[in-house]
Amino acid sequence: MENTNERPKREVVVPGDLLDDKGLRPGSGTYVLDDKVYSSLLGVKSIRSNYVNVIPLSGRYLPQTADTVVGTIIDIGPSNWLVDINAPYPAPLHVNEVPWRVEFGDTARFLMVGDVIMAKILMMDETNKIQVTMNESGMRKLQGGHVIKISYSKVPRVIGKGGSMIQMIKSITDCRVFVGQNGVIWIEGELDNVLVAAKAIKMIDEEAQSSNLTEKVKEYMESAMPAEERADSQE
């Protein structure tokens, strides 16, 4: 499960670094000047099927259509809610995009300021106007629970290969966890367990680059969990 094989060297690039001048296509996080591809981000260089990309190491979440995100309601209008999804722009959620029938002006009965929801990015147009929807399977209001935020670029690490990391956190801490693509994570369970899960996720956020991360996180969680709970925890 560890990733020692394939692509051993991960090159950290900074804005302005030359990525390629031999005909590779410019991917995300890059720009072209005089037929050469340069990095526009602080990140890690990656080449995939003729495209050079830079995977960012930091930065704001920029929504992509169909991303699943966790957001907090920050404002209520007569026919919409405003959701904070940690993006540079506010994300309106229209009453037509929720699974309930809402009368005009009755929005506050369904979602209040501070409520946490799971939503999908309906679209983001070229002027960066965002719209989110809850009219999709699995999208709903998240009752109770705790929210933590990490850098969105670390989300793939928190989930792990094929969901291995997140499955491990769920089974060891016995919490329900939802990870939004925007780096907002919702955790529900017994308070002590939630704290363990939250700390494990923070650990992944901070040490995303280190090798043997899965082992370290597992070790931490097992040492932090009370003994009886440990009996039924395995991959």
Place this chain on the structure above:
Amino acid sequence: MDSDIVMVDDNGKRLDGRKADELRPMKIEAGVLPNADGSAYLEIGKNKVLAAVYGPRECHPRHLQNPAKAIVQCKYNMQSYSVGDRKRPGPDRRSQEISKITAEALEAVIQVELFPRASIDVYIEILQANAGTRCAGLTAASVAVADAGIPMRDMVPSVAVGKANGHLLLDLNKEEDNYGEADLPLAIIPKTNEVVLLQMDGHLTREEFDTAMKMGVTACHEIYEMQKDALRRRYSVAADEEQEVEE
């Protein structure tokens, strides 16, 4: 403004022992403030500068928003304890000017067209000043913007060249600046050698100006390497494989 201080001795050494085209010792560190989206701390000689970057984020007040691109807002501030005599705190003519030129220099490299209606906020705090703080501030701010993960075409290194006792000197310190004849801060985009900041205080002849520009550009490339090194050091443990997403 003649004085009897000897700025450059017979061996070509300056007051602090540097050669005419030598920078003060410089140190840059990226990512020093966890609460900011990006940050950098820079020391050059006795200057100490902290830069923090927030955004891109929604621009308030709304009338400042530009529907075509992000705006870059900068606030340059000198701490009251940053100079010998206490500086009266708060914005003044000088700091407003520096804020404006710094924002414009950064806007030249940031890919602002990717974030319409947003604002990128840069805060520069001068903790200790010893001449050349606008250049130090811009150099640090540029590292902080990159650290914030904001797409940009290149970094912006900046340095000042000046003239004291008839000698052209790189990166003036306080004494050279105060008793010198001219000061020429500049900033460039190293990849293309475009000039994004250029000011002049005092008098230089045409020939002196050309030489000063050359010295400044060479030094900027030197600083550029240090900026890149600071960013790389932050993630020295090479990141490994990105993985499939979903949940």
